[in-house]
Amino acid sequence: MKRRSLVMAVATAPWAAGAAAQGCPALVGLSGVGEINLVGNSFRAISHIARQTESCARPGLKVSFKLTPNARTETEQAFASAGRSPFDGAVVSKGVFSSLYARGQLAPLTALVDKHRQRWKLEERMLVRVEGEVMAIAFMQNTQSLYYRADLFERHGLKVPATYADMAQAAATLKAREPALSFPIAQAYAKGFDCATDFINVLAGCGGQVFEPGSAAPAFHGPAGVRAVAAMRSLMPHMTPNALASNSEDVGNQFQQGKSALGVLWASSATRMDDQASSQVVGRMQLAAAPAAVAGGPSSSHLWWDAVVMPRNAQRGPDAAVRQEAAFHALMQGLSTESVRAGNDLAIWVRSDWQPGRGGNAVELAKAAGAREWPGEPFLSLAHGELGKVLPQALSGERAVQATLDAAASAYRKIAVEKGFAKA
Amino acid sequence: MKLRSFLGFSAPSVALMLLLLALPLAMTAWLSVRNCAFDMELATVVQTGPFGPAKVTTQRAKVDASGQPLQVCSFVGAAYYRKVLGLEDRADAPGGDQNEFFGALRFTLLYVAATTPFVLAGGLLLALAMNRVTQRLKGLFIAASLLPFIITPVVGALSIKWLFRDNGLVPHLLSGLGIELYWMAQAWSAQLLVVLYGVWHTLPFAFIVFYAGLQGVPQDSLESATLDGANAWQKLRYVTLPHLAPLVVFVTLIHVMDAYRVFEPVVVLTQGAFTTSVQYLTYHVLLQEDNPYKASAAAVLTVVGIAVLLIPLLRKTWREQRRGG
Numbered sequence: 001m002k003r004r005s006l007v008m009a010v011a012t013a014p015w016a017a018g019a020a021a022q023g024c025p026a027l028v029g030l031s032g033v034g035e036i037n038l039v040g041n042s043f044r045a046i047s048h049i050a051r052q053t054e055s056c057a058r059p060g061l062k063v064s065f066k067l068t069p070n071a072r073t074e075t076e077q078a079f080a081s082a083g084r085s086p087f088d089g090a091v092v093s094k095g096v097f098s099s100l101y102a103r104g105q106l107a108p109l110t111a112l113v114d115k116h117r118q119r120w121k122l123e124e125r126m127l128v129r130v131e132g133e134v135m136a137i138a139f140m141q142n143t144q145s146l147y148y149r150a151d152l153f154e155r156h157g158l159k160v161p162a163t164y165a166d167m168a169q170a171a172a173t174l175k176a177r178e179p180a181l182s183f184p185i186a187q188a189y190a191k192g193f194d195c196a197t198d199f200i201n202v203l204a205g206c207g208g209q210v211f212e213p214g215s216a217a218p219a220f221h222g223p224a225g226v227r228a229v230a231a232m233r234s235l236m237p238h239m240t241p242n243a244l245a246s247n248s249e250d251v252g253n254q255f256q257q258g259k260s261a262l263g264v265l266w267a268s269s270a271t272r273m274d275d276q277a278s279s280q281v282v283g284r285m286q287l288a289a290a291p292a293a294v295a296g297g298p299s300s301s302h303l304w305w306d307a308v309v310m311p312r313n314a315q316r317g318p319d320a321a322v323r324q325e326a327a328f329h330a331l332m333q334g335l336s337t338e339s340v341r342a343g344n345d346l347a348i349w350v351r352s353d354w355q356p357g358r359g360g361n362a363v364e365l366a367k368a369a370g371a372r373e374w375p376g377e378p379f380l381s382l383a384h385g386e387l388g389k390v391l392p393q394a395l396s397g398e399r400a401v402q403a404t405l406d407a408a409a410s411a412y413r414k415i416a417v418e419k420g421f422a423k424a
Numbered sequence: 425m426k427l428r429s430f431l432g433f434s435a436p437s438v439a440l441m442l443l444l445l446a447l448p449l450a451m452t453a454w455l456s457v458r459n460c461a462f463d464m465e466l467a468t469v470v471q472t473g474p475f476g477p478a479k480v481t482t483q484r485a486k487v488d489a490s491g492q493p494l495q496v497c498s499f500v501g502a503a504y505y506r507k508v509l510g511l512e513d514r515a516d517a518p519g520g521d522q523n524e525f526f527g528a529l530r531f532t533l534l535y536v537a538a539t540t541p542f543v544l545a546g547g548l549l550l551a552l553a554m555n556r557v558t559q560r561l562k563g564l565f566i567a568a569s570l571l572p573f574i575i576t577p578v579v580g581a582l583s584i585k586w587l588f589r590d591n592g593l594v595p596h597l598l599s600g601l602g603i604e605l606y607w608m609a610q611a612w613s614a615q616l617l618v619v620l621y622g623v624w625h626t627l628p629f630a631f632i633v634f635y636a637g638l639q640g641v642p643q644d645s646l647e648s649a650t651l652d653g654a655n656a657w658q659k660l661r662y663v664t665l666p667h668l669a670p671l672v673v674f675v676t677l678i679h680v681m682d683a684y685r686v687f688e689p690v691v692v693l694t695q696g697a698f699t700t701s702v703q704y705l706t707y708h709v710l711l712q713e714d715n716p717y718k719a720s721a722a723a724v725l726t727v728v729g730i731a732v733l734l735i736p737l738l739r740k741t742w743r744e745q746r747r748g749g
Contacts, residue, residue: 076714099714101482102462102464102484102485103485103493104487104493125473127472127473128472129471129472129473130470136473138474141475190695190697191694191695191696192695211481213481214466215481241606241609241610242590242608244608244695245693246589250590253590253591254591259590303475305475307473373475373478376480376482377480381714382714385708385713388712389524389708415713418459418715419461419713421483
């Protein structure tokens with residue numbers, strides 16, 4: 001396989017380079033700009049985009065894309081800067097988009113999109129519009145899906161779980177019949193980001209909401225929140241005792257090693273399951289929509305997107321317009337149809353040219369099962385952070401569920417006031 | 425020395441210390457008693473994107489005439505200190521009072537207390553052993569011993585995590601002996617894991633300092649001791665160790681400062697489960713709560729915590745210096 005990948009890489013490299021060269025003539029005449037600086041998280045798909053944008057460099061124009069695990073902080077600081085932003089553009093998740101938009105730090109892109117839409121074949125669904133104005137261009141989507149070992153399910157005549165109760169039942173059956181599967185379920189319950197994300201997914205599956213509608217007041221500590229924690233805990237007897245320290249990477253590893261047979265995980269991890277170099281379950285893992293927390297409810301999952309944005313504070317200085325246009329073209333090269341084709345398997349791209357892999361389009365599956373978009377309130381990250389910090393106490397049984405959720409709600413209210421999202 | 429020459433010699437380093445140490449600390453203290461927030465107003469907007477149109481509740485910062493978002497800044501006094509210490513929340517903390525700061529402080533102090541003796545003793549033993557290795561192999565052994573210290577903490581912690589997580593080498597070997605242990609599943613083993621990492625990562629630092637110290641042990645004193653009939657233990661106890669004593673203080677000082685700020689192994693090995701440290705809370709305030717002002721209060725408290733821990737060591741050094749002077 002390694003040799004085949006190498007051959008593929010060698011065969012596709014000149015084509016990819018050629019494609020890049022074809023796309024970037026848009027930058028002809030904009031060479032005097034000097035340097036364009038972009039920033040994004042160091043994921044594989046974003047690294048691919050970074051290489052594509054950097055291929056736009058030419059004499060008189062340097063394009064440098066900073067890949068960093070701290071992209072959020074760096075982007076927020078740059079976009080908030082009183083002077084000109086050190087970055088001309090950034091790749092952000094929907095959550096970061098929401099807070100940048102709330103602070104009025106994003107440059108509207110409507111004029112640039114209207115001017116160059118044909119050249120870059122920008123599809124309407126890529127355009128993130130707020131009240132009609134284009135504020136970001138989405139390129140990548142994701143969701144959490146149910147991963148399950150199709151071979152084992154078939155061998156034991158199991159149906160694909162539609163609810164959390166089905167998951168627990170399937171796990172019990174598998175444990176009884178497959179001695180190698182000591183912990184049939186693997187799911188990312190690690191303290192912090194992972195368990196809070198899972199909670200918000202299951203909360204939606206229980207019909208709950210994070211906030212009171214149209215307000216910054218918390219609602220996650222109501223009866224639906226308690227049911228959500230109960231649903232999460234119902235899977236724990238079938239999970240590794242290390243669950244509260246297991247992040248997505250660990251869960252992917254459990255699946256790859258064939259130690260776990262089902263669980264909800266990011267759809268973007270699907271390619272890892274078929275990686276011959278590290279996976280022992282190549283071709284055996286299948287994806288379905290995340291189960292509902294309660295029978296008849298929506299899928300306990302959300303839909304996510306990542307997008308490119310440009311800062312309002314870059315629109316300063318005599319060359320601002322030219323710089324912005326050059327940065328726009330470099331970013332669009334990263335999001336181009338050629339770029340998507342070259343990096344087809346790296347992400348679920350928001351382009352009609354994208355070809356779904358073996359697992360199909362997980363985002364469409366989630367949508368069909370009733371999953372909604374990840375909440376877009378700019379204060380969500382505050383609630384998410386507080387939940388992530390205390391939920392392990394409820395999951396481990398160390399603290400009563402209601403008391404834990406109340407503690408998160410109370411902490412959230414205080415920091416929302418500190419940040420100006422709520423009044424004392 | 426004339427005052428003029430003294431000032432001339434010391435001014436550059438004093439200026440640098442003021443610029444790089446005192447000034448940032450003063451700024452942090454200044455930030456910690458303030459708070460700035462955008463003046464937000466609630467709005468419901470129609471947002472379209474990859475998943476179609478949706479009504480989204482958002483907040484928008486009010487802007488001034490030039491379109492700049494308006495920030496409201498105020499003096500908050502010791503409010504953030506009280507919040508970080510968990511003093512404000514005691515009355516209305518729902519469902520059983522759990523002061524997370526003191527929980528974090530307890531683990532942090534446990535980490536400092538548990539790692540320090542092992543780092544000192546292990547470093548000394550390794551240095552003594554290395555001193556006996558033949559000259560030809562020394563370079564190789566020293567390089568190998570320093571590796572854990574050279575590796576970036578996050579990378580080091582990741583490699584340790586991979587040894588201990590599910591299906592890792594250590595649980596695999598232990599299960600061969602009939603011991604089923606899930607290291608991140610309960611407080612004692614999760615904390616032990618972080619302590620183990622701390623010792624593994626810092627021991628080489630103690631080793632290299634002690635090893636350098638051993639090269640300066642006066643040979644004539646050792647020879648005199650031999651002539652007086654001292655055995656190996658007595659030579660170590662009465663000649664070598666007194667010679668290394670200032671270095672022991674130095675290594676302890678540096679390690680205590682470093683250990684109080686334990687963060688990477690906590691985040692990487694256990695994601696903070698059962699091992700929340702003081703620095704983890706500061707990180708949470710800065711990045712999750714996105715509040716640099718409260719994080720500054722947490723940072724100042726970290727400095728205070730370290731200073732308190734260092735008082736006995738600093739007093740000892742101060743006395744020795746005075747005696748020496």
